[in-house]
Amino acid sequence: AILSAFDRPLMVEGHRLYVGISLGVAFAEASSDTAAGLMQMADTAMYAAKDGGRNTYRTFTKDMHDASARRLAIQTRLSGAHERGDISLMYQPLVDAQTTRIIGAEALMRWNDAELGAIGPDEFIPVAESTGLIIELGGWALDEACRHARVWRDIIPNFHMAVNISPVQLIGSDVASSVKTALLKYNLEPQALEIEITEGLLIKDPQEAEITLTELAEIGVSISIDDFGTGYSSLSYLHRFPFTTLKIDRMFVMGLPQNKDSRSLVTAVLALAQRSNLKV
Numbered sequence: 001a002i003l004s005a006f007d008r009p010l011m012v013e014g015h016r017l018y019v020g021i022s023l024g025v026a027f028a029e030a031s032s033d034t035a036a037g038l039m040q041m042a043d044t045a046m047y048a049a050k051d052g053g054r055n056t057y058r059t060f061t062k063d064m065h066d067a068s069a070r071r072l073a074i075q076t077r078l079s080g081a082h083e084r085g086d087i088s089l090m091y092q093p094l095v096d097a098q099t100t101r102i103i104g105a106e107a108l109m110r111w112n113d114a115e116l117g118a119i120g121p122d123e124f125i126p127v128a129e130s131t132g133l134i135i136e137l138g139g140w141a142l143d144e145a146c147r148h149a150r151v152w153r154d155i156i157p158n159f160h161m162a163v164n165i166s167p168v169q170l171i172g173s174d175v176a177s178s179v180k181t182a183l184l185k186y187n188l189e190p191q192a193l194e195i196e197i198t199e200g201l202l203i204k205d206p207q208e209a210e211i212t213l214t215e216l217a218e219i220g221v222s223i224s225i226d227d228f229g230t231g232y233s234s235l236s237y238l239h240r241f242p243f244t245t246l247k248i249d250r251m252f253v254m255g256l257p258q259n260k261d262s263r264s265l266v267t268a269v270l271a272l273a274q275r276s277n278l279k280v
Contacts (some may be wrong), residue, residue: 003023004058008136022050023046024048025058026042030222041060044068045059070123073115078124078133086113089144090110091106094162104159106161107145111120128166129167129204135168135169149186159186165172165196165197171209174213176215179193190221192222194245195216197225202241213241222279224247225241225247228249229249237279238253245274246280249264
């Protein structure tokens with residue numbers, strides 16, 4: 001009833017205003033439950049409603065409590081993880097499919113905590129983004145990846161390093177300046193570095209993204225879009241943003257060559273990339 005009440009616009013001084021609403025619901029199940037405790041549980045459920053797409057409701061469950069406690073523990077431990085040396089980079093080789101030779105690597109951030117154990121990036125990266133820690137961690141990762149790129153480029157000609165950039169970094173810090181500093185520090189050509197972003201950034205703030213990506217393109221580094229094929233407006237991005245590489249989402253690649261739908265989509269993307277002079 002509350003949600004349906006907000007389906008109708010509100011009239012304010014002649015203006016029709018549409019208001020979205022996310023609801024969190026909690027029930028007292030024991031005599032020990034307090035009003036403050038119920039409000040906290042309802043608040044947790046409300047954030048679950050926001051994560052569920054907004055304009056909906058969620059009822060508090062034990063799983064939500066466990067997830068909230070887990071997130072708090074991650075946030076607490078993550079604040080000092082870099083200083084303790086618990087954050088590291090691992091490197092996934094990039095292999096040329098025709099020659100089977102290693103031509104580069106992708107730097108992947110990993111965290112192994114003394115108390116919580118190994119924590120996947122799908123858990124700690126969102127926490128780092130929401131707390132702003134990703135700017136510090138991302139800056140360190142960029143520098144560390146460029147340091148390794150210098151060593152490997154001396155061994156493998158034309159070796160390049162791909163580094164993931166968070167939307168928070170791209171909008172909340174001067175990424176272009178950081179890239180210039182790292183390239184100069186390790187005497188790297190711009191072609192040795194590839195900046196990788198996800199489509200979510202382009203949806204969230206396309207104007208700011210366009211400005212920053214244009215600055216990066218002017219430096220000469222490559223720019224790739226990850227998880228291509230899953231977004232609803234990916235094709236329009238190819239005209240607006242200065243991408244050099246498309247990374248097809250692995251849900252399509254894992255089905256090759258047997259899955260007919262995957263084969264059709266990948267074939268179409270390859271043809272599109274060839275016409276647009278993009279790497280895949």
